[in-house]
Amino acid sequence: MQYTRLANSSLEISKLCLGTMTYGEQNTQADAFQQLDYALERGINFIDTAEMYPVPPKTETQGKTEEFIGNWLEKSGKREKIILATKVSGPSRINHIRENMALDHRNIHQAVDDSLRRLKTDYIDLYQVHWPQRNTNMFGQLNYPDQEEKSAVSLIETLEALNDIVKMGKVRYIGVSNETPWGLMSYLRLADKHDLPKVVSIQNPYNLLNRTYEIGLSEISHYEGIQLLAYSPMAFGILSGKYLNGAKPHGARCSLFERFQRYFTPQGIKATEAYVNLAKEFGIDPAQMALAFVNQRPFVGSNIIGATTMDQLKSNIDSLEITLSDELLARINEIATVYSNPCP
Helix, strand or coil, X not given: CCEEECCCCCCEEECEEEECCCECCCECHHHHHHHHHHHHHCCCCEEECCCCCCCCCCCCCCCHHXXXXXXXXXXXXXXXXXXXXXXXXXXXXXXXXXXXXXXXXXXXXXXXXXXXXXXXXXXXXXXXXXXXXXXXXXXXXXXXXXXXXXXXXXXXXXXXXXXXXHHCCCEEEEEEECCCHHHHHHHHHHHHHHCCCCEEEEEEEXXXXXXXXXXXXXXXXXXXXXXXXXXXXCXXXXXXXXXXXXXXXXXXXXXXXXXXXXXXXXXXXXXXXXXXXXXXXXXXXXXXXXXXXXXXXXXXXXXXXXXXXXXXXHHHHHHHHCCCCHHXXXXXXXXXXXXXXXXC
16 A cells, blocks of 8 residues: 655545545445454554535435444454545535525534544544535536625635634644635635634546646646645546446446436546457456546545445455556546537
């Protein structure tokens, strides 16, 4: 396993991070325990979750993912062996978590206390804002939206609330997720100006079908040292090729939940076919090629993998043993030129 130290922190995280959003929906607690045990055996020390999980978000299952992890921590006694990350939800159509989902002082304090209780721990290593308070481009939304008025909660108010929970010892470091270049730089500027905690990571989607991180955010990674925690590195499993030709594998996420359509655009399907054929030409498993591509990017601090079966998890971790050649990377970029970010 490879490890990376996040800038402005003491967090040394594994190059692969175990994503857990299927725990409590597609995966049972027994499944979760088995995955967590195996991930640690393979050197993964970084576990990512969120108060909103599992997905798709439902009132009756909300918080189960954190509960499963908390039960595992209690049973295994391995809290000090992992770096634990979770997230506070922002305002959205998901309103079953709290009555008011604003990223203000009251909500952030309640959210972190609820997560600590479910996780059965007294501190969180990395606490992330799951998505912005303001209305902006996120979750595949194209084009900057018309803004009638400014957000009711400012970034400085959110940052001050996060500062409170850091000072109280409930959180060690803070991060953001689904953020834009403006949002990330604003957090960094406000932290410097007001002597508040500095964001140490950003968790955004990044995969062969969605390389929009490279357009603006990768430059911030380079100059500010903020590394990407890449989620959806296989684009909901689409890049494995298992959904091509209209296939709907039994038990697979996009077979079970039709809401996950982000990576099924006409151009996305054509790009997927091209990448799968390229992987086969080079004698590489398509899923492992997709993961290896993300693993090799210089701005990626950790690649967040998820699996519903142990075979998938083992294969995903084995992607670290693959190094894509310059020739293969050049061929990948040729496809990316023809199908430029088909699924942002």
